[in-house]
């Protein structure tokens with residue numbers, strides 16, 4: 001039966017991790033992985049999470065199923081976190097929330113919903129985008145298309161993006177990264193979002209806003225600008241939210257699909273369909289991560305601790321971005337890489353070429369994806385001088 005099955009190459013990032021592990025260079029640096037790292041290079045459990053878990057251990061009374069939409073206590077804190085406290089969308093009862101196994105699970109729910117309930121609609125993703133977008137949407141049977149996002153000089157190509165959006169067939173789905181665009185780090189400003197909104201309205205497009213990094217760019221509310229703008233001004237919006245990064249609970253698989261509909265009646269109709277999609281995929285989402293988030297956001301003390309920790313992570317990333325550019329000053333390369341300080345989130349399209357990336361790996365033990373995408377959280381005050389010198393060498 002299995003004789004004819006071919007082996008496919010593993011994930012490029014996993015290969016990178018293996019190569020990094022084997023490298024004996026004491027100065028080696030891992031800029032490949034997709035998780036936050038602190039100054040020590042570790043991804044610790046956040047204090048607020050530890051405390052919430054201690055409470056859960058003490059107080060949890062059952063492990064029974066939480067239902068296809070997940071725990072209501074989780075949904076009721078995620079909605080205001082994403083859409084805003086006192087959001088008119090919430091007041092109007094036109095938002096539905098479904099707990100999901102991570103942002104990835106939410107994307108798959110959205111994809112299956114589109115495939116089943118809006119047949120024939122194509123889906124448009126930025127070029128480049130998080131590679132798993134391609135896999136998730138095509139696995140659901142949706143035709144995938146791309147719109148431009150980065151120009152040949154490695155800068156945000158907003159004009160290219162906007163004119164492409166204007167050509168998209170009416171009613172198609174457009175995937176937008178709310179903030180911290182993965183892989184590039186280039187985000188739209190508020191005025192650009194307003195222009196996008198106009199095109200979405202004109203062409204009656206359905207936005208699917210991927211919101212995997214709330215709190216990692218400028219702040220919890222600031223980062224939600226696009227989500228709230230679209231939700232408050234459009235009849236239909238899909239939002240996939242993730243708590244993996246902002247709560248540091250990557251392996252607990254905690255996310256949500258939020259569907260905004262025209263009114264409460266339509267929302268309930270859509271919501272009933274989402275329950276089916278969830279049931280067909282995995283029946284019920286895992287509970288633990290959602291319980292952690294709920295515990296934290298229902299407790300003013302824990303929420304305060306969590307917000308401080310999140311701010312610390314965000315500030316660290318943004319400081320490292322500026323420090324990287326500063327470290328390149330002695331080599332006259334600060335202007336060439338100034339965009340790294342302007343980008344947001346964990347990732348940066350540095351503009352390093354695949355050949356330069358190879359040299360960084362082979363000559364300096366600095367690992368990143370060949371597209372030149374670096375995880376900025378892998379920078380530290382100890383390694384920045386070394387990285388700057390290496391970048392200057394491969395630019396020489």
Ligand code: PMP
Nearest residue numbers: 102103104130182210212242244
């Ligand atoms: N969307 C984007 C753009 C991401 O970068 C990620 C995580 N790498 C996700 C969604 C999914 O996150 P999760 O781990 O919560 O499934």
